[in-house]
């Protein structure tokens with residue numbers, strides 16, 4: 001029998017227990033990302049990489065939503081995951097599987113993010129946001145990674161050109177549909 005894509009799958013990262021803890025009452029923000037990678041398996045590999053030897057942790061969101069709407073929890077809400085500069089302690093990171101600019105993230109000639117977000121994936125995101133509202137008493141805001149990290153960096157093909165370090169979830173993300181469905185305020 002095929003797995004119901006609406007089910008929530010618990011797939012804790014190997015280092016989940018080494019992420020710092022926090023009270024749920026300090027979480028008031030959801031940050032939306034896209035993986036800018038080809039598929040969930042590759043995103044998992046990136047998430048598992050240890051980048052901070054002192055703590056034995058790396059970069060990852062709390063939740064990953066695949067193109068078919070299946071939702072995977074990589075880190076519990078009372079853990080501080082590393083997914084956005086400056087906002088981690090107060091936020092939940094939600095990653096949508098989408099190719100984004102992969103594999104030429106910072107190439108000035110490949111800055112379009114053309115892959116659409118399928119309905120099943122957006123529906124699953126809306127369901128998750130509703131569920132998070134039930135679990136997080138202080139939750140009020142939602143933002144795109146691109147709203148919070150606006151740094152520009154030299155392009156990989158021509159250092160004289162600047163490109164955005166982060167552009168996710170990007171121009172194809174259906175903001176209006178999500179904001180109409182969920183009573184959160186966009187922090188941008």
Ligand SMILES: [Zn+2]
Pocket residue numbers: 032033034083145166168
């Ligand atoms: Zn991001």
